[in-house]
Amino acid sequence: MVRVEGPIHGDRGGPISGSDFLQLRPAEAPVKGLTTWLADGLRLAVSHGRLAPGTRLPATRLLASELRISRGVVVDAYQRLIDEGLAQARTGAGTTIVAHPHLRDAPSDRRRSLDTLRLPLPPADGIDVDLSPGVPDLAAFPRTAWLRAERAVLDEITAADLGYGDPGGTPRLRAELAGWLARTRGVRAEPDDVIVVNGVAQALALLAQTLETRTVAVEDPGSRGARDQLAHWGVRPEPVPVDAEGLVVDALTQAAVVLTPAHQFPTGVVLGPARRRALLTWAAAGGTIIEDDYDAEHRYDRAPVAALQGSAPDQVAYAGSVSKSLAPGMRLGWLIAPRRMQPALLTAKHDSDLGNPALPQLVLARLLATGDYERHLRNVRNRQRRRRDALLAALRVHLPRARVTGVAAGLHLLIMLDGDEPDTRTAERAAKHGVLVHPLSWHRMTPGPPGLVLGYAANPPDRLAEAARRLGQVMAR
Incomplete structure (x- = not known):
C-alpha cells in the first residue's frame, strides 16, 4: 500500500x-x-x-x-x-x-505571546487526549438552531438595531436573560439590571475597575483565571480556604469575595446551607459577594442549587456566560450587580468597548425566546452525562483506589492523589503518555494535598477511557 x-x-x-x-x-x-x-x-x-x-x-x-x-x-x-x-x-x-486541534506547527511570535497568557504546561507534541478543565463540547454547538435564529433575526431587525446601542446590551436580550435566569437560577432582576458582557472574564474586569476595595477574597483552591484577571486590574486576591462545605466563611476578613457557590471550582463541592446563611449575614453587614455561576447548566445527579443573588440582590454581583453551554468563542455573558454599582459598571463597559456586537445578542435572545436554547441544554446534559459516566467507569478499572470528587455536576472532576510526588510532576508524566491534565496545585495559592483536575466535556467516551488507561499506567509507576 x-x-x-x-x-x-x-x-x-x-x-x-x-x-x-x-x-x-x-x-x-x-x-x-x-x-x-x-x-x-x-x-x-x-x-x-x-x-x-x-x-x-x-x-x-x-x-x-x-x-x-x-x-x-x-x-x-x-x-x-x-x-x-x-x-x-x-x-x-x-x-x-473541519479542524486540526492537534496539529502544532512551529509557534510564531504571536503564538508564543498568546501561550504566556495560558496556564503552565501548554499542550505539547504528543498530546492526543486533552483533559483541560473548562473546555466544553464544541462539536455540540447548535449550528442548525443558531442559523435558523440568525436568519429570522435578519428578516426582522431594523437599521437602528445595528447602530450604536445601549452599552449594557440590546433590550431584547436583557429582557430574555432576566426571565430565563429567574426561571432557571432564581435570580431577581429587571431587564435594566442586566449588563451584557464578553464573558465572566470581562465581568470580573469591570468589577475590578469599579470596586472600592483593592483586596478581594478568593477561594483556595479556586479559579486561577479569576485571580489573574483581578490582579491584572490592580486588585489583590487573598486566599480563603475551601472544605467539603465550600468556602470557609468564618475566615473572611476582606470587604469583597469572589466564589463559585453552585459548583466550586475545582473541587466541585456545593456551598452548604449553613455556609450560605453565614455568607449572606456577612454580606448584609457590608460585604460584597461576586458570584461566578460558570457552569450551573450542567448537573446530573442532584437538583439545581439556586443562585445566591436571589437571596440578596443588593449585596451580590452575579456573573455567568454561554462559554460552557454554547462555546467560549461566542464571548457572550451577563453581569447583574447591585443597583448602586451599576452606573460605574456601565461607564466602564462603555469605555471598554461601547458594548457587545448586536447580532449575536439578538440571535441568543431568539434562542431563549423560542426554547431552542433550553432544548440544546437538555441534549448537552445527556451527552455530558454519558461522557462523565464513561470516565468514571474507566477510572474505577484503571485507578480503582482513586478518590474522585465533584462528579454530580459540571464538566470536570477532581482526583486526589496519595504519596509524596508533587502533582505537577504527575501531570508532566501524564503528558509524556499523551494525556494533558491540570495539577490541582496550579489552582492553589497555599500548599495543599496533590490532585489532578480532569475535564471530560471535549472528548468522546472512547477517548476518555483511553485517557484513564494511560493515567493508570502513570500512577502504577
Whole structure:
C-alpha cells in the first residue's frame, strides 16, 4: 500500500479516493476494536496534516471495501470524528474535515505571546487526549438552531438595531436573560439590571475597575483565571480556604469575595446551607459577594442549587456566560450587580468597548425566546452525562483506589492523589503518555494535598477511557 507523506487536499473539496492516506493495512486490523483502530488512524492523519481542513473523506462504502471491514465500522469511526469536532457531515456533501486541534506547527511570535497568557504546561507534541478543565463540547454547538435564529433575526431587525446601542446590551436580550435566569437560577432582576458582557472574564474586569476595595477574597483552591484577571486590574486576591462545605466563611476578613457557590471550582463541592446563611449575614453587614455561576447548566445527579443573588440582590454581583453551554468563542455573558454599582459598571463597559456586537445578542435572545436554547441544554446534559459516566467507569478499572470528587455536576472532576510526588510532576508524566491534565496545585495559592483536575466535556467516551488507561499506567509507576 502506498504511503502518502504530504497533506491531501482533494479536488476543490471533492472526496479523496482510496485509503492510502490512513497508512493502515487490512492485514494488521485487530480482531476486536475495529472502530477504535480506524478512528485512531483518521485522527493520526488529521494531526499529521495528511487530511487538511476542507478535505472530504472517502465514501463509507469505498473505504470499507478497501480496508475489508464492514461499512458500519466506517460510519461509526466517522461519527467519532464528528463528535470530537474534527469533521462535519452534511446531507449531499459527505463528511468533511473541519479542524486540526492537534496539529502544532512551529509557534510564531504571536503564538508564543498568546501561550504566556495560558496556564503552565501548554499542550505539547504528543498530546492526543486533552483533559483541560473548562473546555466544553464544541462539536455540540447548535449550528442548525443558531442559523435558523440568525436568519429570522435578519428578516426582522431594523437599521437602528445595528447602530450604536445601549452599552449594557440590546433590550431584547436583557429582557430574555432576566426571565430565563429567574426561571432557571432564581435570580431577581429587571431587564435594566442586566449588563451584557464578553464573558465572566470581562465581568470580573469591570468589577475590578469599579470596586472600592483593592483586596478581594478568593477561594483556595479556586479559579486561577479569576485571580489573574483581578490582579491584572490592580486588585489583590487573598486566599480563603475551601472544605467539603465550600468556602470557609468564618475566615473572611476582606470587604469583597469572589466564589463559585453552585459548583466550586475545582473541587466541585456545593456551598452548604449553613455556609450560605453565614455568607449572606456577612454580606448584609457590608460585604460584597461576586458570584461566578460558570457552569450551573450542567448537573446530573442532584437538583439545581439556586443562585445566591436571589437571596440578596443588593449585596451580590452575579456573573455567568454561554462559554460552557454554547462555546467560549461566542464571548457572550451577563453581569447583574447591585443597583448602586451599576452606573460605574456601565461607564466602564462603555469605555471598554461601547458594548457587545448586536447580532449575536439578538440571535441568543431568539434562542431563549423560542426554547431552542433550553432544548440544546437538555441534549448537552445527556451527552455530558454519558461522557462523565464513561470516565468514571474507566477510572474505577484503571485507578480503582482513586478518590474522585465533584462528579454530580459540571464538566470536570477532581482526583486526589496519595504519596509524596508533587502533582505537577504527575501531570508532566501524564503528558509524556499523551494525556494533558491540570495539577490541582496550579489552582492553589497555599500548599495543599496533590490532585489532578480532569475535564471530560471535549472528548468522546472512547477517548476518555483511553485517557484513564494511560493515567493508570502513570500512577502504577
